[in-house]
Structures are given as structure tokens and as C-alpha cells.
Amino acid sequence: MRYLTAGESHGPQLTAILEGVPAGLELRAEHINKELARRQKGYGRGRRMQIEKDVVNITAGVRHGKTLGSPIALVVENRDFKHWQTIMAVEPIDDETEIKRKVTRPRPGHADLNGALKYGHRDMRNVLERSSARETTVRVAAGAVAKRILEEVGIRVAGHVIEIGGVRAKKLDYRSLEELQAVTEESPVRCFDPEAGQKMMEAIDLAKKNGDSIGGIVEVIVEGVPAGVGSYVHYDRKLDAKIAAAIVSINAFKGVEFGIGFEAARRPGSEVHDEIIWSPEQGFSRRTNRAGGFEGGVTTGMPIVVRGVMKPIPTLYKPLQSVDIDTKEPFAASIERSDSCAVPAASVVAEAVVAWEVAAAIVSQFGQDRIDLIKENIERARRYAKEF
Ligand SMILES: Cc1cc2nc3c(=O)[nH]c(=O)nc-3n(C[C@H](O)[C@H](O)[C@H](O)COP(=O)(O)O)c2cc1C
Numbered sequence: 538m539r540y541l542t543a544g545e546s547h548g549p550q551l552t553a554i555l556e557g558v559p560a561g562l563e564l565r566a567e568h569i570n571k572e573l574a575r576r577q578k579g580y581g582r583g584r585r586m587q588i589e590k591d592v593v594n595i596t597a598g599v600r601h602g603k604t605l606g607s608p609i610a611l612v613v614e615n616r617d618f619k620h621w622q623t624i625m626a627v628e629p630i631d632d633e634t635e636i637k638r639k640v641t642r643p644r645p646g647h648a649d650l651n652g653a654l655k656y657g658h659r660d661m662r663n664v665l666e667r668s669s670a671r672e673t674t675v676r677v678a679a680g681a682v683a684k685r686i687l688e689e690v691g692i693r694v695a696g697h698v699i700e701i702g703g704v705r706a707k708k709l710d711y712r713s714l715e716e717l718q719a720v721t722e723e724s725p726v727r728c729f730d731p732e733a734g735q736k737m738m739e740a741i742d743l744a745k746k747n748g749d750s751i752g753g754i755v756e757v758i759v760e761g762v763p764a765g766v767g768s769y770v771h772y773d774r775k776l777d778a779k780i781a782a783a784i785v786s787i788n789a790f791k792g793v794e795f796g797i798g799f800e801a802a803r804r805p806g807s808e809v810h811d812e813i814i815w816s817p818e819q820g821f822s823r824r825t826n827r828a829g830g831f832e833g834g835v836t837t838g839m840p841i842v843v844r845g846v847m848k849p850i851p852t853l854y855k856p857l858q859s860v861d862i863d864t865k866e867p868f869a870a871s872i873e874r875s876d877s878c879a880v881p882a883a884s885v886v887a888e889a890v891v892a893w894e895v896a897a898a899i900v901s902q903f904g905q906d907r908i909d910l911i912k913e914n915i916e917r918a919r920r921y922a923k924e925f
Pocket of ligand 1: 646648876
């Protein structure tokens with residue numbers, strides 16, 4: 538399974554084409570719309586999220602509520618496009634004022650300057666329109682399709698926020714993933730710990746007041762993946778590596794860890810590795826899950842636990858110094874409309890990209906073409922692991 542996306546932030550629409558989704562999977566627009574709505578929520582988001590309510594239009598690959606096995610095309614309209622028709626026109630324009638409104642002041646921390654140097658753009662709108670995280674809308678849409686596959690085979694995915702602006706949630710103490718999802722869904726910052734959540738909102742308010750931005754850490758947990766998914770035989774078949782790449786591919790994500798992650802550098806091996814146990818009911822299992830569900834790029838059968846760190850958003854109302862690419866004069870970087878903190882929304886994006894990688898691995902390992910056969914094959918693999 539793979540997907541591509543296209544679309545500019547203020548262009549007419551965003552598009553995703555998903556290839557390799559198995560046939561026979563129930564899929565309706567509402568499955569996707571519910572995830573798009575989750576991405577738009579979150580304390581600290583700017584005005585755009587209030588202007589636009591994202592809805593998907595499925596234009597290919599689905600008939601009578603079921604996938605066909607052919608490429609699936611998903612389209613999300615940018616409702617704000619009506620205000621950008623001249624600036625974002627596909628055809629050449631002769632409106633001098635719009636041409637003059639070009640962006641020449643690169644923002645430190647964004648892709649503006651690098652993109653301009655790379656593609657030779659003198660108007661950095663040509664860069665920022667695509668490097669904007671608006672694109673993550675259709676990645677969430679693709680992730681919603683992946684989640685449908687995972688649901689069918691008994692795999693659950695939940696993303697949540699564990700840190701914002703230096704405020705850290707206390708250690709998770711949830712009884713089930715459903716409980717974690719229910720609580721975080723009600724939190725404006727998607728945090729399981731209400732006290733920390735309150736402090737996170739205060740930190741966001743303060744950042745906003747100061748014209749600044751703050752980052753944080755999100756965690757994604759995947760339960761129900763059988764042991765043996767992924768592979769150790771090639772670098773590009775290691776599932777933990779694919780998930781790590783997917784997390785770092787999210788705009789503003791700068792690091793990733795599994796299980797106890799970087800803490801492993803500070804502990805002896807005896808306090809890092811997970812002891813192996815066996816029982817007739819469960820088969821092989823682990824006493825702990827410090828590895829976060831992977832050994833050798835292959836799932837252990839324990840939950841996948843992956844965290845990603847998001848840097849503060851680069852667009853600041855209190856601008857950092859930059860240099861105008863036309864005049865070469867030092868300048869305070871220009872302000873595009875911006876959020877002060879997008880960590881809660883980013884946890885929904887993280888959930889989506891992880892869901893995609895896990896679903897792609899499941900489909901490639903257990904069947905490919907038909908969801909019913911994938912279900913049978915994965916059940917067989919689960920039974921086999923128990924009896925091994
Ligand atoms: C959900 C989400 C929303 C974002 N919103 C903004 C924003 O409003 N303004 C901004 O400057 N950057 C925002 N970003 C981050 C930029 O898109 C990102 O920093 C930029 O593309 C440069 O890429 P890099 O930070 O990965 O190097 C957002 C990121 C995510 C995941």
C-alpha cells in the first residue's frame with residue numbers, strides 16, 4: 538500500500554491517491570470525516586480551523602460502500618479558496634497588485650528559504666503553500682482508511698499528548714485503550730492527565746500572549762498487532778524504521794522514540810530488555826514492554842508505543858530576524874496566519890501515519906487483495922503464535 542498527496546494550502550483542494558487498499562473493505566465518507574474533524578480541534582489552533590470544516594469527497598475506488606481494490610481518490614476542498622482565487626490562480630494573471638504581494642521574507646524554521654533556493658522561486662508563496670501542514674489533512678484521510686483495515690483485523694490505534702511547552706503529563710494509568718481514547722477525546726489538548734492538561738492550556742495562552750509558539754511530545758499506542766509483523770532481513774522492511782520515518786515526515790516533527798526510548802541510554806541492559814514468559818493461554822509474552830513493541834524491526838506482540846517530538850511552530854507573531862531575498866535587508870520575518878500550538882492536532886496526524894504504516898505491513902504480510910482473506914490469514918497467524 539502506498540499513497541501520494543497533492544494540493545496547496547490555499548489552492549482549490551487537497552487530493553490523496555491510495556493504492557493497494559484491499560477489496561471488500563467497508564468505507565464511507567463518515568469514517569474519514571470523523572477523523573478530519575478530530576484534526577481540526579485542539580486548543581491553540583488559529584482562525585483557519587474555525588473558517589473551514591473539512592469534509593471528504595471519495596471520487597474513486599469505492600462502490601456501494603465497499604472498496605474495489607482499485608486506487609482510491611480522496612478530495613478535500615479548501616473552502617477558503619474563494620478568497621485566494623487570484624493569488625492561487627492556475628492560469629497566468631495580470632493583476633499587478635497580487636503579483637507584487639509576493640513573499641520575500643523567509644521564516645526561520647519553515648521551508649521558505651530552502652525551498653526557494655532549491656526550486657528557484659523568487660516568490661516564497663510557491664514554497665509555503667505546499668510545505669504548510671494543511672497537507673496533513675489528507676494524510677489524516679488516508680490514515681482513516683488504514684484504520685478501517687486495522688479495525689477489521691482487531692487492531693486499535695490511539696494517539697494522545699504527553700507534553701506541551703515543558704508541561705508533562707503524569708505516567709499513564711489507563712485500564713484500556715478505549716478509556717484512554719474516551720478521556721483524551723474530551724480534553725482540549727488531548728491529554729489523559731486533566732491537571733497537566735490545564736497547565737498545558739495555560740502555557741499555550743501565555744505563548745499566544747507573548748506572540749510565541751510552543752511544541753511538545755505525542756504518543757501513539759497500537760494494540761492487537763500479532764508478533765512477527767515487519768522483518769529483520771532488510772533495512773527497508775523493518776517496521777519500526779518505517780514508523781519512525783512516518784513520524785518524522787510530519788511537519789515540525791524532529792525526533793522519535795519507541796518504548797523507553799532515549800532513557801535506554803541511561804540504564805543497564807538488565808533494566809532495558811523485556812523478559813520472555815510463556816503461558817498456555819497466551820503463548821509467548823513479555824513481562825514488560827520497554828522496547829515499545831519491537832525487536833529487530835519485527836513486532837513482539839506487545840503494544841507498539843511510539844513517541845514523536847514536535848518543535849514549536851515557526852510562524853511567530855513576535856518575529857525572528859530574517860533577510861529579505863530581494864533587498865538582502867535584515868527583516869522581521871513575515872507573518873502568515875498561524876497557530877500558537879498544534880501539538881493536539883499533530884497527535885491525530887501521528888495516529889494516522891502510524892495507522893497507515895501498520896496497515897500497509899499487515900496487508901503486505903497477510904494477503905494483499907481481499908480484506909476477508911487478510912482476516913483469515915491474520916487469525917491463523919495469531920493461532921499459530923499461541924501454539925508455537
Ligand atoms: C498540525 C500541524 C499544524 C501546523 N501549523 C503550523 C502553522 O500554523 N504555522 C507554522 O508556521 N507551522 C505550522 N506547522 C509546522 C510547519 O508546517 C513546519 O514546521 C514546516 O513545514 C517546516 O518543516 P519542518 O519543521 O518539519 O522542518 C504545523 C505542523 C502541524 C503538524
